[in-house]
Amino acid sequence: MSGFLHSGRQLAPLAWPVFVGQLAVLAFNTVDTLMLGRLGSQALAALAVGSAAYVTIFVGLMGVVLAVGPLAGRQFGAQNLPAAGAQYLQAQWLALLLAMPGMALLAWPEPFIRLAALEPAVADAVRAYLRPMAIALVPALLFTAYRGFNTAVSRPKAVMVLQLGGLLLKVPLTALLVFGAGPVPSLGPAGCGWATATVMLLQWLVAREILKRDTFYAPFRLSRWRDSRPHAAALKNLLRLGVPMGGSILVEVTGFTFMAFFIARLGATAVAGHQIAVNLVSMMFMLPMALASAATTLVAQALGAQQMRDAQRLGRHALIWGLLIAALMGGALALLREPVVNLYTSDATAAAAAIPLLVWVWFFHMGDAVQTVAAGVLRAHHVATLPMVFYVIALWGVGIGGGYHLAFGGAGALGFWWSATFGLLLAGALLAALQLWVERGLLRPQAG
Secondary structure, rough: HHHHHHHHHHHHHHHHHHHHHHHHHHHHHHHHHHHHHHHHHHHHHHHHHHHHHHHHHHHHHHHHOOOOHHHHOOOOOOOOOOHHHHHHHHHHHHHHHHHHHHHHHHOOOHHHHHOOOOOOOHHHHHHHHHHHHHHHHHHHHHHHHHHHHHHHHHOHHHHHHHHHHHHHHHHHHHHHHHHOOOOOOOOOOHHHHHHHHHHHHHHHHHHHHHHHHOHHHHHHOOHHHHHHHHOOHHHHHHHHHHHHHHHHHHHHHHHHHHHHHHHHOOOOHHHHHHHHHHHHHHHHHHHHHEEEEEEHHHOOOOHHHHHHHHHHHHHHHHHHHHHHHHHHHHHHHHHHHHHHHHHHHHHHHHHHHHHHHHHHHHHHHHHHHHHHHHHHHHOOOOOOOHHHHHHHHHHHHHHHHHHHHHHHHHHHHHHHHHHHHHHHHHHHHHHHHHHHHHOOOOOOOOOO
16 A cells, blocks of 8 residues: 555646646647637537537547657656757757648648538538637647656656746636637637637747746756757657657557537437537546656656666555546546536536436546556556557447447437447547556567
8 A cells, every 4th residue: 555655646646737737738628629619519510510620630630649758758867968958959850740641631621521411511610710729830849849858757747837827817818819809700619719829829939938948948958959959869769669659659549539410411400419528528637647747757767777676666555546537537427417517518408318318427527437447557567559459449440330320220329429428438448458468577568
């Protein structure tokens, strides 16, 4: 028990700033949901599909860029600070390269619109929302590299402060652009997109200034011209780990974003209820995600320092902490689902569509927590390809495939949530077993 509590004390200082910061990032979508909820189900439906399209593209690319975390974390653990800094510089180039195709997909969202089978008015609102979000993608990915590097070198508070500052600006700017005031017209869903793009750009510019001026970063030599240019070998190394990482995260996220596209076919009310439920579950997910980030950092640093026993202890205890916390949080939301949903909307039909979905949240969240923490620990071991295969089977095969069959077989949106819950539980079991296997030395950790 003392070892378990000691691991918790090690994980907490790295986890809580990530949790607060990512909660602030998620609150961007919460702010959009709350404000557009006042405009009715059509505005919420446009946000649900538009944000699902953006998240699908951003999160997949983000996962590739975040390979900087395990790689820089090992160098930091080995006390090779210039090498850790070089990983960050190359991650910046990778972010810029990946942003180009991502922007093109967001600027032409017709595949997502057709997949959701939207009515013309909602489709136009989705296009208007995604135009500024295409611009936001560049600073968002650059900031992702900054976030991954700072977490790897045990400095997550620097990221948290910027994320909280971004939220403070996002709230009034979104209200102004969504509802309009004086000479500023009401832009509806498009206002949410322009507010996010503005905040992301300012957030990245401030991050650049911090890297230049804070003496903490001097030993990492981030101003070196030679290492600031793109290097094929370094980019290939990032991609070797980053592509399966990004693939895993993409499969995980599309397991939920595609739910929005298919549920949109059931009507604006169904997808509005789904949007509320997804936002609540996403907020809860931030805590296991923060714990996974802390576990990735500490396990990678322990491996870099050749402290194998500590790496094993931290990985296993992080998994148990994640399951315990998820059981408590999921149970609380399941019990309080009606008053919580009523905070989101005064539309009785949207609320009635959301409340039944949260009945499954308890098991859903526990499966989500276990798979997230286990995946984070495995990335520290540079094991990423097999987890991606597990995600495809569990989240696409069971979650989306089974959900489509149930939803359009008469179960409606609830059918997707049933299947998603079983898919997450399966993914959690497979990844936890793989983590224990790796830690016991029965599977040799290898890049990719």
